Amino acid sequence: MTVVVVSYNLAFLVNFAEWSLKDRLLVWTTRLLVVTSLTLPQLQDLLSAHWTYSMMNSVFFNMKNNSSRTKYQVLSYFPYSPTGPQLVQVASWIPSRALVIAETNAFFQEKFSNFHGAQVNVSAAPFPPFWDELKGPDNTRQYRGAGYSLLSTIAAALNFTFRVMPTSSWAEVVRLVEERVAFLSPNSHMVLPHRREHYDFSFVYEYASMDFCMAPPGLQPQWKAFYYPLSWVVWVATLLALLITSFFLFAV
Secondary structure (H helix, E strand, C coil): CEEEEECCCHHHHHHHHHHHHHCCCCCCCCEEEEEECCCHHHHHHHHHHCHHHHCCCEEEEEEEECCCCEEEEEEEEECCCCCCCEEEEEEEECCCCCCEECCCCCCCCCCCCCCCCEEEEEECCCECCCEEEEECHHHCEEEECHHHHHHHHHHHHHCEEEEEECCCCHHHHHHHHHCCCCCECCCCCCCCHHHHCCCCCCCCCCCCCCCCCCCCCCCCCHHHCCCCCCCHHHHHHHHHHHHHHHHHHHHC
């Protein structure tokens, strides 16, 4: 799906970025096309300041007027590149000519296939065996567990490093992700409908089920094997029943 926004009002574009993020209007598979007319410094500040434009799958058709003709620059913001965050022209369009796409860039380009060694923030809380924190030498922290191994493998494949942000509770872990202070959380989270309203899940790698369980019975001495399977209440009730039955039989 492609969402098209047309506005030459900078304040409206700021509000759209904030409310679309808050109400989760966009996901990565949604393409956002913004048609506007801003100066390059305005556009640079707008895109770098808002997650909707910098991190989501968005491009800007920015109109440039001069005395002879109208020209549109097609711009996209790339948060990770060999030289750091940058605004890149991926195409250009003049109404009298066809759309010209830059040779090295697709119109909507993948932004996260390579982080180029950038450092990203992650939030996590101790939750063995998925995430465990240990004290290392010189008052440092060391991490281990399935979540840490998974995050390390992804970081190596996508070429980024990560910094684990200090947290004091599960609520703070997810709040940092919701506020985009943390890029992700490697903790194992149960997929629930109300959680999907606040943040995205990557993929399911651990399945859990609810079952009835009990401790395995232990071996009892031979002399206890006769009465052990039944509780004392059952034995008392059985003896009372035998006594009462015997009394009535002999009484008759």
